[in-house]
Amino acid sequence: MKQERILMAHGSGGLMSQRLIEEIFKSAWDNEIMAPMLDGAVFEIPAGRLAMSTDSFVITPLFFPGGDIGKLSVCGTVNDLVACGAHPMYLSTAFIIEEGFSLADLRRIAGSMAATAKETGIKLITGDTKVVEKGSADGIFINTTGIGVIKEGIDLRPSRIVPGDLIIVTGYIGDHGLSILAQREGLRFSTPAVSDCAPLYQLTTLTDKYQQAIKCMRDPTRGGLATVLNEIAQQAGAGINITEAAVPVSEVVKGASDMLGMDPLYMANEGKMVLFVSAEASHDIMADLKKIPLTSHASIIGEVTSTATGMVLIETELGARRILGMLEGEHVPRIC
Amino acid sequence: MCLGVPAKVIEIRENSTALVDVNGNQTEINIRLTPEVQLDQYVLVHAGFAMEIIDESIARETMQYLEEIMQYE
Amino acid sequence: MNEISQYQQKLLQAIQKVSKSITLMEVCGTHTMAIAKSGIRELLPENITLLSGPGCPVCVTSQGDIDAIIEMVQIKDIILVTFGDMIRVPGTNSSLQEERSKGADIRIAYSPLDALRIARKNPHKEVVFLGIGFETTAPAIAITVEQASAEQLRNFSVFSLHKVVPPALEHIFSDQEIRVDGLICPGHVSMIIGTGPYDILTEKYKKPCVVTGFETIDILEGIYMLIKQISQGEAKTETQYRRLVKREGNLIARQAIDQVFELVDAKWRGLGLIEQSGLALHHAYAEMDARLKFNIAEKAEIPIKGCACGEVLTGKIIPTACKLFGKACTPLNPVGPCMVSQEGSCAAYYRYTPWKGSNK
Numbered sequence: 001m002k003q004e005r006i007l008m009a010h011g012s013g014g015l016m017s018q019r020l021i022e023e024i025f026k027s028a029w030d031n032e033i034m035a036p037m038l039d040g041a042v043f044e045i046p047a048g049r050l051a052m053s054t055d056s057f058v059i060t061p062l063f064f065p066g067g068d069i070g071k072l073s074v075c076g077t078v079n080d081l082v083a084c085g086a087h088p089m090y091l092s093t094a095f096i097i098e099e100g101f102s103l104a105d106l107r108r109i110a111g112s113m114a115a116t117a118k119e120t121g122i123k124l125i126t127g128d129t130k131v132v133e134k135g136s137a138d139g140i141f142i143n144t145t146g147i148g149v150i151k152e153g154i155d156l157r158p159s160r161i162v163p164g165d166l167i168i169v170t171g172y173i174g175d176h177g178l179s180i181l182a183q184r185e186g187l188r189f190s191t192p193a194v195s196d197c198a199p200l201y202q203l204t205t206l207t208d209k210y211q212q213a214i215k216c217m218r219d220p221t222r223g224g225l226a227t228v229l230n231e232i233a234q235q236a237g238a239g240i241n242i243t244e245a246a247v248p249v250s251e252v253v254k255g256a257s258d259m260l261g262m263d264p265l266y267m268a269n270e271g272k273m274v275l276f277v278s279a280e281a282s283h284d285i286m287a288d289l290k291k292i293p294l295t296s297h298a299s300i301i302g303e304v305t306s307t308a309t310g311m312v313l314i315e316t317e318l319g320a321r322r323i324l325g326m327l328e329g330e331h332v333p334r335i336c
Numbered sequence: 337m338c339l340g341v342p343a344k345v346i347e348i349r350e351n352s353t354a355l356v357d358v359n360g361n362q363t364e365i366n367i368r369l370t371p372e373v374q375l376d377q378y379v380l381v382h383a384g385f386a387m388e389i390i391d392e393s394i395a396r397e398t399m400q401y402l403e404e405i406m407q408y409e
Numbered sequence: 410m411n412e413i414s415q416y417q418q419k420l421l422q423a424i425q426k427v428s429k430s431i432t433l434m435e436v437c438g439t440h441t442m443a444i445a446k447s448g449i450r451e452l453l454p455e456n457i458t459l460l461s462g463p464g465c466p467v468c469v470t471s472q473g474d475i476d477a478i479i480e481m482v483q484i485k486d487i488i489l490v491t492f493g494d495m496i497r498v499p500g501t502n503s504s505l506q507e508e509r510s511k512g513a514d515i516r517i518a519y520s521p522l523d524a525l526r527i528a529r530k531n532p533h534k535e536v537v538f539l540g541i542g543f544e545t546t547a548p549a550i551a552i553t554v555e556q557a558s559a560e561q562l563r564n565f566s567v568f569s570l571h572k573v574v575p576p577a578l579e580h581i582f583s584d585q586e587i588r589v590d591g592l593i594c595p596g597h598v599s600m601i602i603g604t605g606p607y608d609i610l611t612e613k614y615k616k617p618c619v620v621t622g623f624e625t626i627d628i629l630e631g632i633y634m635l636i637k638q639i640s641q642g643e644a645k646t647e648t649q650y651r652r653l654v655k656r657e658g659n660l661i662a663r664q665a666i667d668q669v670f671e672l673v674d675a676k677w678r679g680l681g682l683i684e685q686s687g688l689a690l691h692h693a694y695a696e697m698d699a700r701l702k703f704n705i706a707e708k709a710e711i712p713i714k715g716c717a718c719g720e721v722l723t724g725k726i727i728p729t730a731c732k733l734f735g736k737a738c739t740p741l742n743p744v745g746p747c748m749v750s751q752e753g754s755c756a757a758y759y760r761y762t763p764w765k766g767s768n769k
Contacts, residue, residue: 182361187519189363255359259341259381260519261493261751318417318625320448322761328740330506332493333519334751335339335383335546338439338545338597340623366522368552369662380600380653383492383542384520385549388600388659394652399416399626401633405423 004103011097011131024107025127028114033090033125041125043090046149051086053077054145061183062105062139066176066195067270069142070109074116075270076221077146078199083217083273085156085207086148088122088199093144095129098137109140120199122146153211158235158276160215163306166282167242168275170203170295171196173225174253177267177331181260187333189259193252198271202292206285213281218274223327224266228274229312230326236276240312242302242324260333265324267331276304340382342390345375356381413626420629425454427636432458432588434724436578437595438465438752439623445761447625449632457636460724461757463577463680464595466542467494467750468722470570471676473708475500475746478539478568481705482513488531490524491539493517498749501711521553528557528565537699540569545597547571547688548662551669554694568699571688572675574598575606580680582614587724591617591635593628596650601666603658607646615644622650669694676710678746679719718745721754728758735759 009016026034033043057073067075074091081088093113097106117124176195181187200219207214216236220228225247233240249264257264271294277285282300289298312324343356343365352368356379363384367373370386379386435441441461444450450459463469479500482489489505496505496517509515514534518524521538528536540550550567557565574595581587594607599620607618617638621631631649638644648654666688675687690698699705716738717731728734728747738744740756747753 188523189361191361193361251359252361255341256361258339259343259358259361259363261339316446316448317414318421318447318449318452320451322445322448322451325740325760330493330496332496332517334493335519335542338437338542338595340545340597366520366549366552369548369659369665371661380597382545382597383549384522385552387545387548387597387662388653388655391652399412401423401630402416402419405419408423 006097006099006101006103006106006131008099008131008133011129017129020129024103024110028110029117029124031123031125033123041090041092043125045089048152049150051081051084051148051150052145053080053084054143055080056141056143058138058141059180060138062109064183064195065179067197068109068112069140070112071116072197072270073142073144074113074120074122075197075199077144078120078122078201079219079271079273081146081148082200082203083156083219084148084150085154085217086150087204088120088146088148088201090147091117091122091124091144093124093127093142095127096137096141097129097131098139099131099134101139106140116199120201151208154207156207156214156216158216158232161232161236161238161276161304163238163304164279165215165276165304166279166300167229167240167302167304168277168282168286168289168298169220169225169247169301170200170273170275170289171297172248172250172253173220173269173272174249174257174264174267176270177224178253178256180268189256191252191256193250193256196269196271198294200271200273200294202294203273206288209288210277210281210285213278213285214275215278216276220269220272220274222268224264224268225274226265226312226324227326229324232276233312234310236304237309239305239308239310240302241305241315241321242312243315244317246299246301248297248299261335262331262333266327338382340380340387342378343381345373345377345379348375354386356386417626417629420633421452424457424629424632424636427454427640428456429640430456431590431636431639432460433591433593433632433635434460434462434581434589435593436462436464436574437598438468438750439597440593440595440621440628441465441754441757442752443623443625443628445757447628448761449625449628460589460727461721461754462581462724463677463722464543464574465747465750465752465754466546466570466572467498468718468746468753469572469677469679470498470541470746471678471710472501472713473676473710474570476708477705479503479505479508480708481537481568481699481703482508482515484703486534487703488514488516488527488534488536489539490516490518490527490536492541494750495539495541497743498746499743521550522556525553525557525562525565528562532564534564536565538565538567540567540571543572543574543595543598544601544666547670548601548659548665551665554669554690554697555665557697558694566697566699566702567690569670569689571670572677572686573672573688575602575610576683576686577677577680578610580683581723582610582616584723589616589724590639591619593631593635594618594620596620596622596627596654599648599650599654599658601658601662604646604648604654604656611644611646617644618646620646620648620650620654622653679722713744716745718747718755721747728755731755
């Protein structure tokens with residue numbers, strides 16, 4: 001059977017564009033807001049403050065163990081909204097597709113976006129598609145922008161962090177980065193690691209419940225846990241102390257990191273969150289996190305201090321403390 | 337100078353290659369430099385090659401100086 | 410606390426009891442990294458100093474060689490295959506990372522055999538493997554070259570920057586300005602070359618050498634063994650890394666190096682020209698020597714103003730004593746190679762600085 005492909009005409013705005021939208025996107029995402037097919041989405045929002053976040057997704061390969069670019073593009077924006085303390089509500093999306101891209105793959109990507117959105121309870125309400133000439137893009141690029149509503153009393157930001165607060169990471173780190181790396185051409189190894197790509201919308205129950213105790217959240221995507229901790233230390237004007245042994249890293253990720261000369265603390269995650277919480281509530285928050293399957297391996301990895309402000313210190317296995325810096329340049333495999 | 341990781345040989349293949357395992361991660365390596373290597377042995381892998389066979393009878397857990405240190409305490 | 414941590418603490422306590430002032434050098438960059446990462450340096454008493462030696466292949470590559478590679482990648486239809494380590498190293502005016510952004514085809518590989526795959530796939534391009542590293546890595550390149558020769562893969566060549574370790578150690582021991590009481594010798598280089606070369610050094614210079622592994626427990630044991638020898642006035646070669654290092658090394662690997670390479674004089678950053686310390690492709694493999702194939706002339710060394718990588722590499726100063734350290738020269742914006750390479754002493758100091766008191 002001949003494989004159907006994206007043609008320049010699919011981006012012309014004419015009949016073929018219309019058909020593409022009807023057949024692939026609308027059938028996957030249909031909802032009452034998208035249905036009238038207006039130039040933009042028109043919708044109601046509940047009273048309260050809004051959070052808005054945008055992100056563009058480029059990834060090789062497009063399909064990987066644990067997800068694909070479609071799922072990733074929904075999770076990424078959903079998790080950013082959740083990190084703001086918001087309940088994710090609406091999502092817009094824009095595609096830049098390379099001429100010749102497989103329609104079957106596009107259908108699969110649109111389908112996984114729909115499935116992830118449905119699971120999260122977020123609605124895809126408007127979108128756009130552009131087609132570029134072969135060679136002008138790497139298959140497909142996806143942008144998503146999300147809007148969420150923040151309940152009254154919730155105020156997550158680094159400036160609320162004070163010395164004594166504890167730091168929680170919601171599970172094992174490095175799996176996404178490793179699973180993508182293993183798919184790259186040139187690195188010929190296989191790994192049981194699966195991307196942790198997941199929408200963390202259930203964390204909104206915690207941000208609602210612990211309005212005062214949860215001070216700030218951030219998802220450690222590119223640059224990994226080390227980079228996020230450094231950003232927060234700088235923004236909060238506080239010091240951060242973490243214990244190496246408390247950071248959850250699987251044996252698989254440890255082994256592959258040793259083999260490739262990489263460091264899990266700098267590897268990307270797509271389904272993890274870092275929480276800064278008051279010490280008093282940390283026990284209850286941990287108990288609640290453990291009840292949610294996606295955060296059941298949560299661990300308290302360290303605390304906020306008033307010394308060494310703007311820096312992250314890590315206590316090694318031997319009991320020494322060293323500075324944990326931000327990621328510099330590309331994180332590439334090496335031999336020495 | 338030279339990163340190396342211990343890996344277990346789980347399959348010996350044609351053309352001087354072997355499949356090795358590091359905590360569940362698997363990769364094919366060249367074993368030209370350790371031709372006598374056998375299944376289930378550990379090798380030190382560097383740049384895609386088995387560089388040497390690891391002598392498991394001298395595991396690091398032997399802690400060769402423990403007794404000596406204890407004597408002086 | 411498990412058995413291993415308990416033993417590590419015991420070793421540390423034993424080391425901390427020594428009152429004599431002792432300076433040790435870890436020759437190997439992987440040791441520098443491991444020491445920094447585990448925080449060993451911070452836990453050593455003040456009378457025990459650990460210097461970092463010239464054992465980071467990226468760091469000791471001369472500026473002229475880096476400039477020569479950068480010139481080569483600008484040639485049309487060349488695909489340069491390199492270990493990730495080299496991608497950010499700054500030459501006089503550019504780096505491989507910058508050349509890649511300008512359109513040069515530069516690919517990162519984990520094994521030199523990957524370069525053969527790329528060469529087979531791209532018969533109309535010239536595939537050059539950037540050979541860098543000491544005796545640990547050289548056998549892998551040697552086997553790769555032999556394989557390419559057997560396959561008659563005519564579009565494959567190697568740009569060899571390989572160096573050997575013993576001449577550099579001799580250089581350090583014979584330098585009157587460098588005070589080193591003992592060497593933590595490189596475990597993986599020794600796995601190939603064996604311990605014979607250290608016997609010559611210990612005999613001639615009366616300084617102990619201990620071939621050491623890379624785990625925290627290995628390094629602590631290695632330091633303990635050196636201190637014990639020094640305290641007892643001994644100077645012999647010992648092997649801590651017994652599970653891997655044999656007296657004679659790996660004979661097959663040594664043969665592979667001898668067959669494919671020949672010893673030549675080589676320029677080391679910081680140490681200058683050292684006789685018979687580099688590995689160039691043997692005459693028999695001249696057609697696979699990228700320098701000859703693409704007629705790459707030797708480049709003059711343009712010193713970088715203020716950069717003290719040379720002094721750092723020979724242990725004359727510690728990285729923080731360089732004027733540029735942490736100011737003009739950081740891992741994000743490296744001036745010298747010691748700040749680029751993950752295992753460069755400057756980068757290791759910068760990244761893994763032990764935390765001592767106030768940051769003000």
